Amino acid sequence: MNSQKSFYYIALGLFAIAVAGSIINSIINFDTVVATFTKLGYPIYLIYLLGVFQSIGLLMIVFNKSHWSLEWIYAGFFMNYTLGAIAHLAVKDGNGASAVICIVLLFVTYIQSKKIRNTNNELAEFGKSEYAKFI
Secondary structure: OHHHHHHHHHHHHHHHHHHHHHHHHHHHOHHHHHHHHHHHOOOOHHHHHHHHHHHHHHHHHHHOOOHHHHHHHHHHHHHHHHHHHHHHHHHOOOOOHHHHHHHHHHHHHHHHHHHHHHHHOHHHHOOOOOOHHHO
């Protein structure tokens, strides 16, 4: 169990560094990010939305309070990075590798999170009424 938690926290740390690096890069190199978004065919305001939602999602994954919202956050990050990788492949600019690395880290954190929560039986009891336990 301790090795699973350690592996989870290492993967979560790497994922958090990757997401935070992406957010910071969008702030520091804004002109380059605007040029990339324009080349990919995305509107510029999407940079601000992605920054805000990635920040909120990362904070919610790190603090891990609600299991229901975690599923949606993982789904949002998966769609974000998958569509980003597909967009880079469609334009053929060769910049989709970081999105693929983030997808791999996302899967590792998701799977390890499920293992840890199922071991502690927190997720199994989530959302069940007291009467459903007797069925």
